[in-house]
Amino acid sequence: MTGMENAQTQNLGCRLPLRAASAVGCRLALAIGTAALALASTAAQAAGTLAGTDIVNVAQATYDSPEGGTPITIDSNTVIIKVDELLDVTVVSSDPGDVATAPALTTQVLTYQVTNSGNGSEAFTLSADTAKPGDEFDTSFEQTILDSNGNGVYDPGVDTIYTPGTNDPVLAPDESIAVFILSTIPASANDGDRAEIELSAVANTGNGTPGTIFAGQGDGGGDAVIGSTGARDADSGFFVIQASDVTLTKSATITDPSGGTQPVPGAVILYQLVATTVGSSDVTNLAISDDIPAETTYKSGTITLEGAPLGDAASDGDAGSFDGDSIAVALGTVPGGQTRTITFQVVID
The missing domain is CATH 2.60.40.1170 (Mu homology domain, subdomain B)
Structure with a gap:
């Protein structure tokens, strides 16, 4: 029995009538069951039950009445556990391979998918790295764009320019958003050269070692707990020069x-x-x-x-x-x- 289960068992109250308690010496046959009542949602999520959901548990005891007749049933006190928020995120390049481009071109687009793989609503800070080591050239970074109309295609003048700390995307559990990185290709790039562009996403509540707790900061009022991704993730897309x-x-x-x-x-x-x-x-x-x-x-x-x-x-x-x-x-x-x-x-x- 875990410490939590033991503590919950100690909180069970017989609440028996004094006469019955003295007659039967509180001979209880406890039948303890778990009930998940008043859940905010029954839909399965990427990280399980939604953050802020109350898990409600009530035990019962039944015993024979000293006078005979119908057995007596009593309830324990109610134990309520609020589900904490797991902080997790995944970033995946959406391009099927290297995106072909040519030297001295502007507004060249790479596409990524950012998904909240946690169990609570969370905001994420995005950042682009265009100077990854090991590739043949670096692009000039122009802008990060959020897919505001949800069609997965960059639409100039329609989709939203992203500004860190101002319009960080807030995603519900399992929700994804397409993110576009716009770049300028240098005139010095040669045929066959490749450039790596990395997009990273970090949970605004916090990130770091899995299991780290942010007390009281979870969605729905519980704690926030860093999940297996460390509440941050990144993936790279690539340009290739086809001159x-x-x-x-x-x-x-x-x-x-x-x-x-x-x-x-x-x-x-x-x-x-x-x-x-x-x-x-x-x-x-x-x-x-x-x-x-x-x-x-x-x-x-x-x-x-x-x-x-x-x-x-x-x-x-x-x-x-x-x-x-x-x-x-x-x-x-x-x-x-x-x-x-x-x-x-x-x-x-």
Whole structure:
């Protein structure tokens, strides 16, 4: 029997009539049961019964009446135990993996989920660390944002800017809130570099060694007790640089009317353009154009892409066109590390 159980047993009063007590020597057959009466909630919570709930316990004794007939039943005094608040919190990155970005971009977003895993309503202080050791670059921290409309997506102008100590999120047991960290990516970041951003949450009532008690500070009027998380938690999200660039190389091959390679009137110049994408990111809306040189005439129908002929008309549905002054080829989206080769021909006037 624990000390608490022993103390509660000593508080049980027979409250017998004096005549019955003298006759039977207070021969009691105690049947003690536990009753959880007047609970604030019967729903199961992450950390169990809600803080501030009163656990009510009354024992009973029955004995035979000295006169016979119906047995007599009496109640003990009522023992009420108020459930303390457990202080616990969890922080989890909501992004499925590294968030791709590029150098010199602002308002880049990482998303986290902060959950009150305790059993009482609690406020939490949030902080962001953008200078974690071991990564390749640090972002410039801009803001921490609270998901005020609960849709899990950062909505500029709708979601709330967080200011520590002013609008610390207050969460009910099991309640979660999405938190966004906005950052600026430095121009010096290179393709493939990663940056670690950590969000931490700390219970405002207190944090530290599990089991530490804050007397009278629990939700509902009881004590607050630090739970297994230490009433603080943190998790990291990551940015990864997926940069891209394009190099364009042009070369010329001459075929003269005599089968030689001299640039004489009537010679054909075959121009070759090689576009190369550099980096891990896609290049979007890539388009190549080239003016027809003076003293030459474009040789119609000679545009090719990867060796396949393209039409000269912009309306013919393929990627090539000639507008009378220049040729153009629309390459669209090209993954990093690939090349596209274009050729066309002109005749020296």
